[in-house]
Amino acid sequence: MRAVVAQPAPDRPRILGDASRPTPSTGRPRDVIAALAETARAALDEVGRPLHDVVAAGCAAPGPLDHRTGRVHVAPNIPGFREVALADELSAALEGIPVFVDRDTVIAAIGEGLAGAARGQRDYVYVTVSTGVGAGIVSGGRILRGASNTAGEVGHWPIALAGPRCGCGSYGCVESFAGGRNLAEQFGSVEASDVFRAERAGDPRARELVRNAEAALEALAIGLVNVLNPARIVVGGGIAEHEPDHVLVPMRRGVRERAFAVASSACEIVASGLGADVGMVGAVIAAQQRAAGAGEWLG
């Protein structure tokens, strides 16, 4: 987990303090929230500013959650973290400063839309290809939320009629082929980077896994273009950043060769403009907008 302290600035919020901590291995909500608060305090200490100088805090969390209430339904990679009132409890742990929680991919979409690679766009998708695969969707200038605020789980659109089991309980999902955790598990390594390294060294099993991951991302990009007709797909996340030839290149090729011409020519597929800071910059902007009562487009 990471926390920053930032100040408004014309182009993008300026990060003043920055702190990181490992997620507590117990995964217990109480421990996770205490660690989050501790990380935030460490970032403030770095700047030498007290907690009561903070106007608002934004918090990016994974998995299905309700951004209005700040309740996390499930955090897929933290077993036991279910139905947690994250915004309220984190606020309580931080002397009552307002805390706004939103999904990590939505926060990233907000960051890219207001200060990154989708600036000025009204129809775009932020896709992360990292441990998992997910998205924040903006349509007609609004975050696409859905009926219970869980829209955007593009990693769990099935793109194969059979295929590997996914952490979500289904199979054949984009993420089951292209998510870093699944890639590493299927290869029997610790990190997805091991798979890409082995692929470069000519390992045939790694090559097949990478080829399938590329095909899954190609299918995802085609689907997004045909179904949502975005002007931009911004692709971030560790795997996209380190392996663009296995992520952006197949996505672009797929759309060019297989999507509807009108939709394809309307869409540019680009790398994240905020890179590793996308979650932090997005959280700062989201907190700023929601604290100011603005950000109606946030839904």
Place this chain on the structure above:
Amino acid sequence: MRAVVAQPAPDRPRILGDASRPTPSTGRPRDVIAALAETARAALDEVGRPLHDVVAAGCAAPGPLDHRTGRVHVAPNIPGFREVALADELSAALEGIPVFVDRDTVIAAIGEGLAGAARGQRDYVYVTVSTGVGAGIVSGGRILRGASNTAGEVGHWPIALAGPRCGCGSYGCVESFAGGRNLAEQFGSVEASDVFRAERAGDPRARELVRNAEAALEALAIGLVNVLNPARIVVGGGIAEHEPDHVLVPMRRGVRERAFAVASSACEIVASGLGADVGMVGAVIAAQQRAAGAGEWLG
């Protein structure tokens, strides 16, 4: 092609006159437009009312089009029908009455949302399973249009990494497995109903095709629920109407068993409330709303 004359009514527009004509086999834009105008006049003749009594006309067309200008980019099933100013030309053929063109699936979504099975919903998808597979998506009370107004082509989300060629030029699309035209072609019959009849008679090839079509529709439903989180998926079209056990049943089962729990429990998958009239009722409502300057949700 079909045309109706309708009058506003509290529950849903009341259809007074109704006429049908075959689509001209030449497929030439001029012939198609002349036949459309002729069909509209025939429906009016049935009621004994002159053209100048008509306040506005709505026209549902397939394929990528721009609903604001009324220009059809491509009509996938009418070769040669490309870049046609359908609204303007049809209006000219009908003594200048205002004509509003929109995609068939969007028109159906409008109909189902205001007078059918999605009444009162703000997040829903109308899916048609017929000759082709497509959708109209409503998100947060607005039609999801996309950057160039072609959003909703859910039939062309790839759900298999390989698979049959699709009419769109891609492969592995939902439609390539579950669209009636593709089903019949792969079986070597004229109509998709032949495939379902053979499946019931125990034909193993038909059984495999139908099983794949079900799997494709299951994947589609799971994807829609995970990505868009709709409160309702309304399923219409000839195949859905005649073969609900092969369409609605697998879609419901897939979502129940494989989609995210929060999103799945928020979503009901139901049959079209307007059935074979969905396009006509939707076109009447769309024309009514747009002629009145309302219908901002139509985008």
